[in-house]
Structure formats: structure tokens, C-alpha cells
Amino acid sequence: MITPDMLPSLAFYGFAFILVVSALGVITAKNPVYSVLLLILAFFNAAGLFVLLGAEFVAMILVIVYVGAVAVLFLFVVMMLDVDFKSLRKGAMHYVPLGVLLGGVLLIELFVLFKARFGTEVFPQADTLPEISNTQQIGAVLYTDYIFAFQVAGLILLVAMIGAIVLTHRTRPNVRRQNVAKQNATTQEDAMEIQQVETGKGI
């Protein structure tokens, strides 16, 4: 029987299970588009785990930045570049021993960390929930104590934008562009010529 105090555990296992399965799918899917979509699913589930830990700001940033921008960018790249994934896969089996070794080391590390840090608890939880949400907490210092850093970050982004335009924008002379103002200003006289056609002669 499910009781309300089991819900966090249930949510955790739900998110964690889908996260691991979709992460596996990212690296095993044959079609790269599926990989990216599964990656997005993995991000959403990781965001769910963050919410469980009481870190809703990180969760939202994860969704906005990674799903909204990074993963969509991946999708663009995968769809627009003509990458031959079959040939990329060809030599992959050579790396299996190294991959297993690295994965094993990581697993042992995680196990040691788990034993050392959390003992018998199943998963960590924030000790006490703060009275105001951490989004509010960040907001409270971001626009007061750290206003300078915030503003300079804005300037840095401005520089990045100027740089992207300066280095990539080219004006090509022979391109026909739509000029809405010109289109709207066009009158009947500009576009049309009315001729009286005499019968039997043609123009």
C-alpha cells in the first residue's frame, strides 16, 4: 500500500530509473535523432531529481539551458550536418576494454563515496527546507550584492554578440531581400501597366 511518506522515494526511483534507461538509450540508439531526444528525456528526469533535493532553481536552469538551448542545438547539428554515423561506429569495439576499465573505476569511486558519505541512508535530502525558495535567495543577492558581476556578465554577453556578428556576418551585394516597406509603398502604377489592346492586333 502506498502511503504519502513513500511518495518521495517513489518519485526518486521513478526519475532515477527513467534517467538511467534514457541515458543508456542515448549511447545505444542507432538513429542519432533518437539519441538527442533521449538525452532531452534524461535532462528532464535529472531536473526532477533536483526538485526532489529542494534545488528547484538548478532544475529550471537545467531545463531551460540544456533542453531549451543545448539539446536543440545538438538536434540542429545532427539534422543539418551529413555525418556518416555508421563509419564512426566501426572502430568503437576497440575501445570497449578501456571503456569498461574507466567505467569500473568510476563505479568503485561512486561506491566508496556512497559508503563514506551517506552510510545507510538511501539517498540524500536537504536537512531542513529553507523558509524562502532558493530562487528567491539567489535573486536577493544577485541584484544587490552581486549587481556589479551581473552587469559585467551582461557586457560580456554583449561582446560575444558583437563578436559573432562581426566575424560571421557578410553583406553580399547580389542577394534579393524582401523589403517590406517598399512592398507596402508600392502603388498600382508601379506594379501594373494598363494598355488598350486593339482588336485583332495583340501587343
Next chain:
Amino acid sequence: MNNMLTLTALQPLWAELFMAMMVMGFLIFGVFKGDQSTRLLTFLGILGLFFVSVLLMNAPLGKEPLLGGMLVQDVFGRNVKLILVVALAVSYMLSLKYLYDTGFVKFEFPILILLAGLGMFLMVSAHHLLSFYMALELQSLSLYILAAFHRNSAKSAEAGIKYFILGALSSGLILFGISLLYGFTGVLDYTQLGQIIAELEGIEKTGVVFGMMFLMAGLAFKISAVPFHMWTPDVYEGASLPVTAFFALAPKLAALALLLRLLVGPFEALVTDWQMVIMFLSVMSMVWAAFAGLVQKNLKRLMAYSSIGNMGYALLGVVMLTTEGVTATFFYLMLYLIMVAGVFAVMLCMQRDGVVFKQIEDLAGLSKNHPKLAYAMALLMFSMSGIPPLSGFFGKMIVFQEVVAQEMYVLALVGVLTSVVAAYYYLRIIKVMFFDAPDMPYSKGFGVFRNGVIIVSVLFAVFYVLRPDALLPFARTTATDLLTPPAIIQTHDIQLDN
């Protein structure tokens, strides 16, 4: 935390605010008026920089941190910024005609120089590891774009990429250093950092020293001290000439000011740890630049090695961290910057119908075709190699005098010997100009600004001997203020309560 940010409360930072406003205004103006507004924007930029210097002169100075401990506007920072303003204005003057001659006019150019300048201003004022990093990135990012600005040339694109990747690497080193410092002390503010580091012992102190070393390695990239100099020749060679001139004039000074503020502030207690590093950087820069400069064929690469070597001489003054030593550093750098401005102005004149010549052999016979230019260059080269009675001699003399006074005879010996070696490549330029068979003359009409910069630079080099202590008081007040310990314990306690 309830203190409102009013315009009067920000008066110490009006110069920086004004620069940021200029950037925004220029950007909007440029977007509407297109690339042909570059000339107007450059003139407005020079005018605006004059106004910035007025604001700086009137700024209330003090050691109290501003904006929640992020920045500080003191005499040291003000003086360095005044030098930077001149360097920015000279960069504007040197760039304008070149942009129009080579047909690569883009209104973003003056804006990016201004943004880089703003980053440098903030670097000089940074009093918190967060603002330090933000300011550094603002400056570096603008410089990467400027390096790649002439995007149709493969060399320029290569310079941009190279600078960006190595710059990102050095930023990584700096961030790693900052994270170690934060991990071992728990603070980012310079004042608090200094207090905590002074009391650290044992393993924690070792950790902080590690962090400091990473930070210094990253900053050594930015001031291009050997062994972190490898990007400099390539970037100087690849970037278009006015950009190279700008690189030679401004960014290193800002990075050096940043380094100095760190060394005398938070890392004061670790002086024995960083002294050897600075000494190593200084000696390696002098030696490496002197010998690597001998085999260069490209004038811009040669100037890169020259700037590396000169940074080595400037760092000599920092090793001791006495008032006189830092005075010597600033004095040396000011004299060097004035000479470099002249040298680059001469190099910018070496063009024929929009094609720029930058090999040393292109100087051949300059004395026949453009005698005035050749004599100006010759005087500047004599001055750079430190031959009395030209200004370059005084810079070297003051530095070596201070090194000898501190009884570091080996350092002084290395400095003198390397400057003899380096004299070869300066003198070779004179030989090529006066004794090699002349080539075709370069395009006439060097422009008012270029001529002006050359004349001022040469006159300064020649007649400095009449007033050999002219810039010394300025350098001395800068150094004295840097080394004055701040008396802000009270404000600091209040901040801790928050």
C-alpha cells in the same frame, strides 16, 4: 544591504560608467549609420576618452571597496587608468587611417577597443576574485575578436583562434586557482583573503600556495611572460597592424596592474613563495626574448619578442616589491609604451596602395625613399636598445639601479647582458634601413595622427634627457599608493555581519 545605489554614491566609478554608456551609444549609432560612421565614432571615442580622463581626475579616491567590495578606486588604479586612456586614444589614432586604406572599415572596431578598455579599467580596479575574473573575461573576449577582426585573412583568423584557445586555457588555470583559494579560505574578497591567508598554517597554506601558482600562471599568459608567451608572436603576426599596436600598448599593463594588486594584497603573506616565480618569469623572459628575437624576419614578430623581453625588465622591479622597485616598473613601462607607439606608427606607414609590408627586409633603403621616417625609426630603435642619451636608457637605468641597490647582482647582470643581445636586433633594423639596397617607395600621405604620434614619440625619446625625472613622481605616487596598506578594518567587519 539597504544602501541604495545612487549616482552620487557611484561617483568614484563615473569614468567606468561613462565608458559603458559610450559603448552602448556608439553601438546604437553604428547600427543606424553603418560602417561609414567609423571615422566619426573614432573621433567621438578620442573625445570621450578625454572626458573619461577628466572624470578620473575628479573621482574621489580611497581604499574603501565599492559595490559590495567588488571594486576599489585608489590612486594606483587611477594612475594606471590614466596611462590606459592615453594608450586607448593612441590606438584609435593609429587605427583610423589603416582601416580606411585597407578597405576593412567596420564600425564595431572602435566599439570593441572601447569594450576592451572598459575591461582593463575594471581589471585594474578589481578587489574581489569574482570581479577580477569577470573583468578579465570582458577584456580577453574583446581582444580575441579584435585579433580575428580581419576575418578575410587566414592569418588573422588563425591568430584569433590561437589566442582564444590559449586564452581559454589560461582562464581555466585562473579559475582552478580561484577555486583552490576559495576552497581553502572560503572568501573571495581581497581584504578578507589577505587576512585569512596570513593566519594559515600547514597543509591549508600549501593549498593556497597551489592556488596562487595557478593564478600566477594564468596571469603570466596574459602578460606573456616566458614560459607562457608562446601565443604572443603568432597573435602579433596574424592580427592586423593597428590591433597589434593596441595589443602592444594596453592589455599587458592592465594585467600587470591586476597581478600587482594581488601580490601586494591577498598574497602579501606568501611573498617568499611568489618572489622566486616572478624572478624566474623575469629572467626567462629577458633571456628567451633576446635570443629568439635574433632570428625573426617579420617586424611584428620581432615587436612581440621585444614586448616579451621588456615585460621581463619591468618584472625585475616587481621582484623586490619595494616602493622604488615598483616605481621603476611603472617608469620603465611608461617610457616603453611611448616608444612602442612611435614604432608602430612608423610600421603603419609602410604600405603601398593598401598593401601592408611587415618584413624587416621591407625596410630596406627607407633612408633613401623616406629619410624622415628612417631617422625617426632609427632614433626609436636606438632608444629601445637603451643607448644614452635617449629615453630608453633611463628606463633601463632606473630598473637596474634598483636591482643593484637590492644586491641582486646576478639579476642585474642577466638584464644588462640580455639587453646587449637584444640591441643586435634593434640595430639590425637600422642597418637594413640605411645600408641595404632601396626598394620602391611607400605610398605618400601618412596622415596627421600617425605623423603626430611619430613626432611626439621621437621628440620624447630625444629630449627626455633634458628632464630625466619627468615621469618619475607620477610612477612613484602610483607605487607608493599600491604598497600602502589599506586601513579598512571597520568596513570589513560590517560586511562580515551580512
